[in-house]
Amino acid sequence: MTVRPGPAPTPVSDRPVPSRQGSPAASPASAAATAAPPLEPQLRRIGGTPLLDLSQLLPRGGALPGGGRVRVLGKAEMTNPGGSVKDRAALSMVLDAEARGTLTPGDPRRILDATSGNTGIAYAMIAAARGYGVTLCLPDNASLERKRILRAYGAELVITDPLEGTDGAILEARRLAEEAPRRYAYLDQYSNPANPAAHETGTGPEILRQAAAGAGAPAGSVGLTHFITGLGTSGTFMGVGRFLRREAPGVRLISVQPDGPLHGLEGMKHMESALVPPIYDPGLADEERWAGTEAAHAQARRLAREMGLLVGPSAAANAAAALVLGRELLAAGEPATVVTVLCDGAEKYLSESFWDEAETDAGTGGGEGA
Numbered sequence: 001m002t003v004r005p006g007p008a009p010t011p012v013s014d015r016p017v018p019s020r021q022g023s024p025a026a027s028p029a030s031a032a033a034t035a036a037p038p039l040e041p042q043l044r045r046i047g048g049t050p051l052l053d054l055s056q057l058l059p060r061g062g063a064l065p066g067g068g069r070v071r072v073l074g075k076a077e078m079t080n081p082g083g084s085v086k087d088r089a090a091l092s093m094v095l096d097a098e099a100r101g102t103l104t105p106g107d108p109r110r111i112l113d114a115t116s117g118n119t120g121i122a123y124a125m126i127a128a129a130r131g132y133g134v135t136l137c138l139p140d141n142a143s144l145e146r147k148r149i150l151r152a153y154g155a156e157l158v159i160t161d162p163l164e165g166t167d168g169a170i171l172e173a174r175r176l177a178e179e180a181p182r183r184y185a186y187l188d189q190y191s192n193p194a195n196p197a198a199h200e201t202g203t204g205p206e207i208l209r210q211a212a213a214g215a216g217a218p219a220g221s222v223g224l225t226h227f228i229t230g231l232g233t234s235g236t237f238m239g240v241g242r243f244l245r246r247e248a249p250g251v252r253l254i255s256v257q258p259d260g261p262l263h264g265l266e267g268m269k270h271m272e273s274a275l276v277p278p279i280y281d282p283g284l285a286d287e288e289r290w291a292g293t294e295a296a297h298a299q300a301r302r303l304a305r306e307m308g309l310l311v312g313p314s315a316a317a318n319a320a321a322a323l324v325l326g327r328e329l330l331a332a333g334e335p336a337t338v339v340t341v342l343c344d345g346a347e348k349y350l351s352e353s354f355w356d357e358a359e360t361d362a363g364t365g366g367g368e369g370a
């Protein structure tokens, strides 16, 4: 597949400041974000993450018998200072709120949102660095490690019913925002256009530039052909997808969802059984795929043991889906470059028992499922 690289090199942003052009958050207010107080040193480290080659996990390392190759690459978002892809979205939403005057430095209003963890960690880090209070609604089953990180940053936690999952936390955040609008600036990551805008202006351009077939890529490589990632708020998929649709329309966009409602893949949403995020447009994907929890866990073990790469369950689900796709492309003899997102590292999930399970073939090598 030929990929049009785009009319001009898009500047790679190390800061996911909401875009002025073509972004859903584009508005006079978001344009004013550029006039906001400069970013603190810790926040300047957000974005600009490496793209890691996972192709050694493909048969023959992805080499096609007749020349050419299939590459599977993972955007290593765990290298953000808060440890996940959500640093980008949270910073974008805070800067956008500042630009709109919903938040002002020294403001008594607290940042409020519902978060299963990573966005909360990102808000808590950003709030501490920029001098805001932060209140986060999260289900009680969020891991102990996450709660401890949030408390370490000084966040106030409102714990919700674990049986209601993230949706229960969303309803509680809405209730608090309605009850005390002067106490809270409710950023609402599920509806906030500044969430996907972070990926449209930051992650997407970085991926297109880093996945190019030029210098540094192995012989026989082609530029980006497929982008595949899981849906949570859908901010990553929507933002990167919109950028690629515009700048590299030949790239195939594939979204991934857990294959059932009780999946345990932290950060991912099974849309059919969940509150669907208003920022999600199912029409953007060329294709939908499904992630199995056991296959994701097996992939996490394999990435750790064969590549020295410790990632969380959603990152492993993404890697599994990307590697299944890579094997399909290899079998079809189609040179390709598949990019997925490694959303976070494993540190917050080390108490989960799947790390101790015996190795099976499920989902890691057979080319079945995702």
Ligand SMILES: Cc1ncc(COP(=O)(O)O)c(C=O)c1O
Binding pocket: 084, 085, 086, 117, 118, 119, 230, 231, 232, 233, 234, 235, 236, 237, 266, 267, 268, 312, 314, 315, 343, 344
């Ligand atoms: C670990 C993890 N994976 C995946 C996602 C999904 O990313 P997005 O919300 O951009 O769809 C999230 C979002 O919170 C997450 O925390």
